[in-house]
Amino acid sequence: MYRQLRGLTEKLVHVMALVGFLGLLLLALMVTLDILLRFFFGTPLQGVNDISAVVMAVVIAACIPKCLMMKQNISIEVLGGVLGARANRFLSVFASLAVLLFFVLMVWEFVPFARDTTASGEKTWVLGWPVGPWWWAATVMMGAAVLAQFIVTVEDIRALITGQTPQGPGPAMDSDAVL
Amino acid sequence: MDPLLVAGIGFALMLGLIALHVPIGIAMGFVGVTGFGLVVGWGPALSLLATEPAATLTNLNLAVIPLFMLMGNLAAAAGLANDVYNIAHAFIGHRKGGLATATILGCGGFGAVCGSGVATTATFGRVALPEMLERNYKPSLATGSIAAGGTLGIIVPPSTIIVLYAILTEQFVVELFTAALIPAILGVVLYIAAVRGTMMIDPDAGAEIEKLPMKERFAALRKGWGVVVLSVVVLGGIYSGIFTVNEAAAVGVVVAFLFLVARHGFNVKELTDVLVQASATTAMIYIMVFGATIFSYFMAITDAPSIIVNGIAALDLPPMGVIMALLVLYIFLGAFFDEVAAMIITLPFVIPVVQHLGFDLVWWGIINVIVIEIGMITPPIGINVMVLNAMRRDITLQTIYKGIMPFFLADMVRLAILVAFPVLTLWLPKVLL
Numbered sequence: 304m305y306r307q308l309r310g311l312t313e314k315l316v317h318v319m320a321l322v323g324f325l326g327l328l329l330l331a332l333m334v335t336l337d338i339l340l341r342f343f344f345g346t347p348l349q350g351v352n353d354i355s356a357v358v359m360a361v362v363i364a365a366c367i368p369k370c371l372m373m374k375q376n377i378s379i380e381v382l383g384g385v386l387g388a389r390a391n392r393f394l395s396v397f398a399s400l401a402v403l404l405f406f407v408l409m410v411w412e413f414v415p416f417a418r419d420t421t422a423s424g425e426k427t428w429v430l431g432w433p434v435g436p437w438w439w440a441a442t443v444m445m446g447a448a449v450l451a452q453f454i455v456t457v458e459d460i461r462a463l464i465t466g467q468t469p470q471g472p473g474p475a476m477d478s479d480a481v482l
Numbered sequence: 483m484d485p486l487l488v489a490g491i492g493f494a495l496m497l498g499l500i501a502l503h504v505p506i507g508i509a510m511g512f513v514g515v516t517g518f519g520l521v522v523g524w525g526p527a528l529s530l531l532a533t534e535p536a537a538t539l540t541n542l543n544l545a546v547i548p549l550f551m552l553m554g555n556l557a558a559a560a561g562l563a564n565d566v567y568n569i570a571h572a573f574i575g576h577r578k579g580g581l582a583t584a585t586i587l588g589c590g591g592f593g594a595v596c597g598s599g600v601a602t603t604a605t606f607g608r609v610a611l612p613e614m615l616e617r618n619y620k621p622s623l624a625t626g627s628i629a630a631g632g633t634l635g636i637i638v639p640p641s642t643i644i645v646l647y648a649i650l651t652e653q654f655v656v657e658l659f660t661a662a663l664i665p666a667i668l669g670v671v672l673y674i675a676a677v678r679g680t681m682m683i684d685p686d687a688g689a690e691i692e693k694l695p696m697k698e699r700f701a702a703l704r705k706g707w708g709v710v711v712l713s714v715v716v717l718g719g720i721y722s723g724i725f726t727v728n729e730a731a732a733v734g735v736v737v738a739f740l741f742l743v744a745r746h747g748f749n750v751k752e753l754t755d756v757l758v759q760a761s762a763t764t765a766m767i768y769i770m771v772f773g774a775t776i777f778s779y780f781m782a783i784t785d786a787p788s789i790i791v792n793g794i795a796a797l798d799l800p801p802m803g804v805i806m807a808l809l810v811l812y813i814f815l816g817a818f819f820d821e822v823a824a825m826i827i828t829l830p831f832v833i834p835v836v837q838h839l840g841f842d843l844v845w846w847g848i849i850n851v852i853v854i855e856i857g858m859i860t861p862p863i864g865i866n867v868m869v870l871n872a873m874r875r876d877i878t879l880q881t882i883y884k885g886i887m888p889f890f891l892a893d894m895v896r897l898a899i900l901v902a903f904p905v906l907t908l909w910l911p912k913v914l915l
Contacts, residue, residue, distance in 0.1 A: 317758065320757070320758050320761040320762065321754055321757055321758055321761075323761055324548075324552065324757035324758070324760055324761040325757060327548055327549065327552060327735075328552070328735065328739065328757070330732070331549060331552075331731075331732040331733075331735035331736050331739075332736055334728070334729055334732035334733070335732055335733050335736045338725065338729055338733065342724075352542065355542060355545065355728075356540050356542060357540075359539065359540065359542070359545050360536070360539035360540050362548070363539050363548065363764065363765065363768050364539065365761075366548075366761035366762065366764055366765035366768075367765045367768070367769065369758065369761055369762050369765065370761075370762045370763075370764075370765030370766050370769065371765075373762050375762045375763065375765075375766050376505035376506075376507070376508070376766065376769065377505055377506045377507065377766055377769075377770055377822075377823065378500070378503055378504065378505040378506060379500055379501070379503070379506070379823065380503050381501075381862075382501050382502065382503065383503060394502055394503040395503060397502055397503065397504070398502065398503040398504045398505065398508075401499070401504045401508055401509075401512065402504070402505060402508050405508045405511055405512060405531075408515075408528065408531050409531045409532070409535065411528075411531075412528055412529060412531040412532035413531075413532050413535075413536075415532070416529075416532035416533070416536060438536070441536075441539065
């Protein structure tokens with residue numbers, strides 16, 4: 304049962320990250336088309352900024368579960384290295400629980416935020432698209448992040464108990480690694 | 483409770499959580515919410531967990547980061563790094579230490595289409611390292627030039643970290659990109675001088691190789707037009723004012739994507755790998771920004787930054803003395819944190835101080851990036867060194883750090899020059915913008 308859940312979650316977050324960044328690629332194509340139309344024909348696409356603002360929130364939210372699943376958080380793991388393997392595993396569990404709690408609280412707060420935005424009837428400036436549904440989509444993505452982090456936490460707890468390396472996720476990263 | 487004490491406890495708690503392996507963004511977020519809750523109330527504090535991330539997710543200035551990240555990954559996958567290295571190799575590779583110099587120039591050139599220092603290091607570790615070792619270059623010079631050259635990725639515009647600094651300090655990204663140009667060129671020149679210096683001390687460090695015929699040189703130049711096109715489109719578009727930074731990043735993604743498809747065909751697996759990797763690293767940055775903005779809220783309500791500014795003003799220290807003390811602080815913090823984390827954690831305190839002392843935040847941003855560059859090649863957390871060591875386990879960390887030394891000295895010289903003469907950083911934005 305758990306193994307199935309883990310497999311499904313891994314696939315889900317992979318697809319979400321892929322779809323998210325495909326969305327970013329499409330957004331880039333749309334912006335380029337807008338520039339070309341503006342430059343050559345003086346007729347820009349309407350509402351590109353509108354689309355960018357709402358789509359970008361969903362794109363980034365879609366990437367977060369994969370980041371958590373891959374354990375690509377920016378953290379400093381010097382203490383665990385000094386204290387030894389068991390202490391390192393214990394600290395991994397502590398850190399995973401902290402991340403899990405943070406995202407649970409975030410989703411907890413995102414639900415009323417999406418509900419209020421929907422209820423307010425807020426729309427984008429140019430195209431008049433309702434903003435609420437996009438925030439519900441972002442909230443669902445954050446929910447998937449909670450699921451991904453739950454799996455990571457279970458794996459870390461299992462590693463603490465069995466003394467084995469956790470399955471699946473890669474090592475935590477240093478922030479320079481991105482930059 | 484004294485607000486400064488509240489801020490101090492919060493800061494210490496954040497450091498404690500980070501020491502306990504809690505990711506930096508999460509630690510900042512937790513402390514920010516808790517501190518805000520204690521001072522203002524739990525309802526408003528918890529709501530920060532939705533309002534701040536929501537504001538970050540819809541911040542179109544920040545959207546430049548995933549776009550540049552994707553552009554860099556697509557460009558690397560399309561083999562543009564190989565092209566720029568091949569050009570430098572064809573023209574100067576035959577000289578003594580020429581391949582190391584070609585690596586420095588290649589890294590600088592690739593930095594113009596890739597905003598990541600580690601990506602640049604990893605790419606040139608694959609492109610240049612095997613050839614240098616095959617041509618009997620000493621591993622110390624080969625790895626040292628790549629690790630140091632890789633740091634150019636974060637100073638040559640477009641740079642992800644410069645965008646991050648600009649957003650967190652509310653500076654104009656284009657101004658920072660323009661200000662980075664002279665320091666980046668100075669970096670390349672000093673690194674080339676470091677290669678020359680190494681060759682003077684140890685003439686066997688880099689062997690001479692055969693000179694390529696003129697025909698082959700120009701063939702390399704013709705083949706390398708891709709990187710020129712991409713950098714001209716992105717940087718030319720920004721500096722000429724044709725595009726906004728966001729538009730330039732979007733166009734850069736499309737051009738890099740077209741290069742990838744033209745060169746490798748529509749390879750679904752390759753494209754999937756590029757997209758997924760870029761997405762995970764993007765999320766990593768956003769999580770850190772979520773935490774940083776929540777933490778900044780907490781710091782703002784304690785009023786600690788202005789208390790610190792007033793305290794420093796009361797000491798009546800010479801402004802440059804304070805700047806030197808801050809640089810020493812960053813180098814000290816670099817022993818425990820990586821420098822990017824150190825910059826983000828300390829921004830809420832340091833920026834008001836730098837501003838109060840009358841220094842330009844654009845200049846300080848560039849100085850900060852150079853300190854981060856130095857941190858990327860110095861122990862104990864020299865990420866570029868770690869990347870190369872992971873790629874070639876047979877080359878020890880000691881060997882790489884030995885090779886780094888001339889480049890480290892070059893970096894210190896550059897830092898001293900830029901601190902002493904802020905005009906070198908600030909002149910170009912004044913003239914061009």
